[in-house]
Amino acid sequence: KEKIEITKEQQALMKIILDAYNRHQIPQDVAKKLLQDQYSAEENFLLLTEMATSQVQVLVEFTKNIPGFLSLDHEDQIALLKGSAVEAMFLRSAQVFSRKMPKGHTEVLEARIRKSGISEEFMTPMFNFYKSIGELHMVQEEQALLTAITILTPDRPHVKDQHAVERLQESMLDVLRKLCALQHPQEPQYFARLLGRLTELRTLNHYHTEMLTSWRMNDHKFTPLLCEIWDVQ
Numbered sequence: 001k002e003k004i005e006i007t008k009e010q011q012a013l014m015k016i017i018l019d020a021y022n023r024h025q026i027p028q029d030v031a032k033k034l035l036q037d038q039y040s041a042e043e044n045f046l047l048l049t050e051m052a053t054s055q056v057q058v059l060v061e062f063t064k065n066i067p068g069f070l071s072l073d074h075e076d077q078i079a080l081l082k083g084s085a086v087e088a089m090f091l092r093s094a095q096v097f098s099r100k101m102p103k104g105h106t107e108v109l110e111a112r113i114r115k116s117g118i119s120e121e122f123m124t125p126m127f128n129f130y131k132s133i134g135e136l137h138m139v140q141e142e143q144a145l146l147t148a149i150t151i152l153t154p155d156r157p158h159v160k161d162q163h164a165v166e167r168l169q170e171s172m173l174d175v176l177r178k179l180c181a182l183q184h185p186q187e188p189q190y191f192a193r194l195l196g197r198l199t200e201l202r203t204l205n206h207y208h209t210e211m212l213t214s215w216r217m218n219d220h221k222f223t224p225l226l227c228e229i230w231d232v233q
C-alpha cells in the first residue's frame with residue numbers, strides 16, 4: 001500500500017488556496033435581498049445580475065491569490081480569467097447552492113433563477129450540475145483546489161505560454177489527488193469523479209453563452225464588469 005504524504009510546501013499551498021477561497025464570499029447585502037425583494041422576472045434578473053457581478057469580483061480576488069498566477073504573462077492572466085469565469089462561477093454557485101446557504105435561501109434562489117428569463121433548456125443542465133456537485137459532499141479544500149484547477153486550464157483561448165499554466169495546474173492536481181486519497185480512502189475513484197465534473201462544467205459554457213444572448217435579445221442590461229468578462233455589448 002503506497003504511503004501518501006502531503007509535503008510541507010503542499011500543505012502551505014493548500015492553506016493559501018483555502019484562505020483565499022473563504023476570504024471572499026458573496027456580500028451579505030446581496031444574500032439578504034434574495035429574501036426581501038419581490039418576485040417579478042425583472043426583479044429576479046436584477047438580483048441575479050448583482051450576484052453574478054459580485055461573483056466575478058470574488059473570482060478575480062481568489063485568482064490573484066493562487067500562488068504563481070501573478071507571475072504569469074499579464075495577457076495570459078486575463079485570458080485565463082475570461083476563459084474560466086463561467087466554469088468557476090458555476091462551481092462556486094453549485095457549492096453555495098448545495099452547502100453554504102441556510103435552508104430557506106436555496107429554494108428562494110432556485111425560484112428566482114427559474115423565473116428570470118432563462119429558458120427551460122438551460123435550467124435542466126444547470127440544476128443537474130448543481131445536484132451532481134452536491135452529491136460529492138466535497139470538503140472546502142477540495143472545492144477551493146478544484147476551482148483553482150479550473151482557472152489554471154492551459155488550453156483556454158488566446159493563452160500564449162500554456163506550459164507555464166500547466167506547471168501551476170499540475171501542482172494543484174497533485175495536492176488534490178493526495179487530499180482525495182486521504183479524505184476518501186474507501187473511494188479510490190473519488191479524485192477521478194471530481195475531474196469528471198470539470199468535463200461536465202465545460203458543456204455549461206455553451207449554455208451560458210446562449211443565456212447571455214437570449215437575455216440580450218430581450219433587452220436585459222448587464223453591468224460593465226459582466227460585459228467586460230464576457231465580451232458582450
Ligand SMILES: Cc1cccc(C)c1Nc1c(-c2c(F)cccc2F)nc2cccc(C)n12
Pocket residue numbers: 045048049050051052053055089090093113118208211212222226
Ligand atoms: C448569479 C446566478 C446564479 C445562478 C444562476 C444564474 C443564472 C445567475 N446569474 C447569472 C450568471 C450565472 C452565475 F453568476 C453563476 C452560475 C451560473 C450563471 F448563469 N451569469 C450571468 C450573466 C449575466 C446575468 C446574470 C444574471 N448571470
